[in-house]
Amino acid sequence: MNKRRIYAEFYDLEYKNKRDDVDFYYRLAKKIKGPILECGCGTGRILAPIARLGKEIWGFDINTAMLGIAKKKIETLKVKKVKIFQDDLVKFYSPLLKNQQFNFIFLSFDSLAYLAQKNETYYSPEETRQRQCKALENIISHLDKDGLFAFDLFSPNDLSKDYIMRHHFSQIIKNETWSLFSAIQIPEERIFQIHYFMEILKMDGSIKRWHYPVSAYQATFQEIKSLLSKVGLRPIKVYGGFNLKPYKPNSEQMIFVCRKK
Ligand SMILES: C[S@@+](CC[C@H](N)C(=O)[O-])C[C@H]1O[C@@H](n2cnc3c(N)ncnc32)[C@H](O)[C@@H]1O
Incomplete structure (x- = not known):
């Protein structure tokens, strides 16, 4: 097995019981009417429970080893309205996405920070910020005018x-x-x-x-707020953790729920 496949197996084992973020995105997804997209869906940890609700959900990731595990999970559910495919947040090149709009798009477990990943090395901070901006622009272009976009990121700490x-x-x-x-x-x-x-x-x-x-790249709260404003997103809720307490400068996480401006 190559190391990407091994890493995907270890990743799935490590996080199989992580529930706080699953519950958060699941609760948001439950209220959504219309198609849902998870960008950077990894091994389908969050996507699979939402698929089980019978929702139409699509998920993509750049890493095919992670997607292999996600596909296996979905196969066992025998659900119909799920699509899992490879794509890059920075490029959105898949023909499947052409002209497709979503009512809810989410980016979970710090995935925006991992846009710093360049094979086994990293993009510079400036390159990463540009990649994050491009990713958010891509997301907006596929978000319905009344759609919801949510993501979480770790807060910078030492x-x-x-x-x-x-x-x-x-x-x-x-x-x-x-x-x-x-x-x-x-x-x-x-x-x-x-x-x-x-x-x-x-x-x-x-x-x-x-x-x-x-x-991964450690973005500051102000940086993310400016980025959202620049790309045309308006945060409607900002939490400091999955306990849904409001964000404070010493919060461990930044969780944004946004709509288009
Ligand atoms: C921390 S994992 C989160 C996976 C999943 N969302 C979860 O909650 O378990 C970050 C994910 O982002 C994916 N990723 C990193 N860069 C990406 C890119 N440019 N396009 C799409 N996915 C990317 C990684 O392959 C990985 O699956």
């Missing part, structure tokens, strides 16, 4: 103090021990790289290890 090395989990899967570790590196101001170290220990004692770096 990662060098809070998080240097982590052991995420070790889990036995079919007689193999799967372990995930990570270390953070800040190669440039506002860019951080999470270096994932994945390890599989087999019954015969052999070990396989992979290293996969993932890059």
Whole structure:
């Protein structure tokens, strides 16, 4: 298996029980009449429960390994109104999207920050800001005039103090021990790289290890507000976490629910 596929498997294992964001987007989706789009849907962690509601939902991601897992989840649901395909937030090149409008578009689990990712390295902060702007313009062009757009991002904090090395989990899967570790590196101001170290220990004692770096950009609250205004989006709700308390400068997250201006 290549390391992107391994990373997708580890990602899905790590977050399979994360519920707070699933509940948030699920509740918004439940009220929507009309098609829904998740950009950067990954392994379908949030998309699948919404599909189970019987909603028409489309999801795309740049990473086909993540999409492979999402497609398997959807197959087991036997739902009809779901489309999963590869696309790039910055390009929106898929012919499927041509002339298609959505009543609800969302971008979950910090996906906007990961536009800093350039294969196994990163785009500069300036390039990343331009990519984020392009992604939001693409989203707006597919959002119905009365549609809703929601996304969440981590709030900038001092990662060098809070998080240097982590052991995420070790889990036995079919007689193999799967372990995930990570270390953070800040190669440039506002860019951080999470270096994932994945390890599989087999019954015969052999070990396989992979290293996969993932890059993200730490945007400030003001920066995101200006970006939204620039592209023509108006935040109607801004939360500081999935407990839905209002955003404050020391909040750990920034969650925006927007409409077109
Ligand atoms: C933290 S994951 C979130 C995945 C999923 N939304 C979830 O909540 O589990 C970020 C996702 O953004 C995707 N991504 C990064 N850059 C992208 C791009 N340019 N276009 C589309 N998806 C992208 C990654 O492949 C990854 O699946």
